[in-house]
Amino acid sequence: MILITVKFPIREDRLEQWRELSDYYARAVNEEPGCVFFEFSQSLTQPGSYVCIEGFRDSAAGAEHMAQPHVARFMAEMPDIVSAQPQIIYVDAQEVTGFGPMGEISPRQG
Numbered sequence: 001m002i003l004i005t006v007k008f009p010i011r012e013d014r015l016e017q018w019r020e021l022s023d024y025y026a027r028a029v030n031e032e033p034g035c036v037f038f039e040f041s042q043s044l045t046q047p048g049s050y051v052c053i054e055g056f057r058d059s060a061a062g063a064e065h066m067a068q069p070h071v072a073r074f075m076a077e078m079p080d081i082v083s084a085q086p087q088i089i090y091v092d093a094q095e096v097t098g099f100g101p102m103g104e105i106s107p108r109q110g
Contacts, residue, residue, distance in 0.1 A: 001036060001098070002062045003091040004054040008040075012048060014081045021077055022050070028070035029054070034061020036098050048083065055098065 010018045022040050029038040036055035043049040056062040065071060078086075 001093050001096045002056040005089045006052040007087045008050045009083045010048050011083045018081050025074045
């Protein structure tokens with residue numbers, strides 16, 4: 001599995017454009033056959049910062065993702081939306097197949 005985390009610093013005056021584009025993009029990516037998961041979250045400590053967490057089945061699925069028209073649109077529009085260059089972590093985790101249960105926390109009963 002390919003695991004990718006990207007931090008996007010968003011311009012305050014472009015938040016509405018960001019919301020529209022990121023919603024469109026997340027929906028499109030999640031429809032890709034090689035996508036295991038894809039979502040954006042807003043940072044609680046840095047209000048203008050959004051984090052994307054992505055999982056693709058393998059490197060072939062990641063390459064197929066990059067060839068999609070919604071990726072081209074996202075990459076073309078984002079330079080007008082970000083306040084600084086996004087930062088990325090890319091991991092090829094061959095033994096991981098998706099999310100699993102966290103052993104330290106379970107819901108309380110009652």
